[in-house]
Every structure is written in C-alpha cells, then in structure tokens.
Amino acid sequence: MSGNSLLTRWQHSVAQAATDLRQLSDAQARRRPAPGKWSVKEIVGHLIDSAANNHRRFVEGQFQDALIFPGYAQDAWVSGQRYQEAAWPSLVALWAGYNDHLVHVVRAIPPALLRQPRPAHNLDELAWQPVPRTEPTTLGYLIEDYVAHLEHHLAQARRIMTAGSPPRAPSHEERQ
Ligand code: NI
Numbered sequence: 001m002s003g004n005s006l007l008t009r010w011q012h013s014v015a016q017a018a019t020d021l022r023q024l025s026d027a028q029a030r031r032r033p034a035p036g037k038w039s040v041k042e043i044v045g046h047l048i049d050s051a052a053n054n055h056r057r058f059v060e061g062q063f064q065d066a067l068i069f070p071g072y073a074q075d076a077w078v079s080g081q082r083y084q085e086a087a088w089p090s091l092v093a094l095w096a097g098y099n100d101h102l103v104h105v106v107r108a109i110p111p112a113l114l115r116q117p118r119p120a121h122n123l124d125e126l127a128w129q130p131v132p133r134t135e136p137t138t139l140g141y142l143i144e145d146y147v148a149h150l151e152h153h154l155a156q157a158r159r160i161m162t163a164g165s166p167p168r169a170p171s172h173e174e175r176q
Pocket residue numbers: 046149153172173174175176
C-alpha cells in the first residue's frame with residue numbers, strides 16, 4: 001500500500017470512529033461485554049496508550065538504524081490509569097487528536113526512509129502482525145501495522161456498541 005492511501009485510510013478510520021464514539025453515553029462506554037473484558041472506554045484507552053508508545057517509535061525510528069524499542073505492559077497500563085473513571089468526551093478527543101498528530105508526523109517522513117530495510121529490529125515482539133527477527137523490516141511496515149492494530153480494536157469496539165455481544169476474537173493481544 002502506498003503511503004498516501006494508508007494516511008487517507010487512517011484519517012478516515014479515526015474520523016468515522018470518533019463521530020460514532022461521541023454518540024455513546026458514559027454508561028454505554030463503561031459497559032463490559034463480559035466479565036474481565038475491556039469496555040469501549042478501555043479499548044479507547046488502550047489505543048491512546050498505543051499512540052503514545054508508537055509516537056516515540058515513529059520519531060526515534062527515523063534517527064536510529066535499529067527498530068528496537070521497549071514494549072509496555074498493556075493490561076497494566078489500562079487498569080493502572082483507571083480509564084473507566086476518565087471523562088469520556090475527553091478520552092475520545094485525546095485519542096482522535098493524538099492520531100491526527102501521528103498522521104502529521106508520518107506525512108513528514110521521507111518515503112525512502114519508510115522503505116529503508118532494517119535488519120535489526122524487535123518487531124517479533126512489538127508488532128501486532130509480527131516479523132521474524134531473521135527477516136528485515138521497515139519503518140513503513142511498523143506504521144502500517146500500527147494502523148491495522150488500531151482498526152482491529154475499532155472493530156472490536158463496534159461489536160460491543162452495535163450487538164452488545166462478546167467479541168469473537170480475543171479481547172487483547174500483547175502487541176502494538
Ligand atoms: Ni491491542
């Protein structure tokens with residue numbers, strides 16, 4: 001996928017989701033589809049955490065050859081920040097605004113840098129769709145994978161919002 005179509009898809013996904021998420025009441029956003037599963041509020045919180053962690057990766061990945069970054073304890077980040085108690089409209093605004101900035105950051109990266117092979121990386125640990133450590137990857141792939149992870153969780157949120165049924169997929173995976 002070319003960089004421009006990825007950016008367009010990313011912006012559209014965020015804008016559409018932000019519009020839909022704003023329609024939810026706080027009670028609807030807090031509702032867990034099943035005991036121990038994330039609410040829509042917590043999914044959006046997780047996506048804020050993903051944006052914050054990947055912000056660093058997208059910037060630092062331009063200044064260092066190796067795409068090697070620390071991960072983060074995703075469930076502990078969500079529970080530790082008490083997203084269930086946060087103001088819902090502010091969370092949606094933060095999430096959408098953070099992604100607007102990340103689109104701006106990525107748009108400024110030279111295309112050749114996005115495609116530059118990176119033999120050293122830990123995307124076997126960081127990426128949602130992992131890359132074996134024995135194969136080179138690119139900064140462009142890391143960004144595409146971030147967007148795919150975001151869309152995966154938006155689909156999970158939509159299932160909770162529309163059907164009220166438990167998600168078919170596991171509620172979470174320890175990546176991105
Ligand atoms: Ni996730």
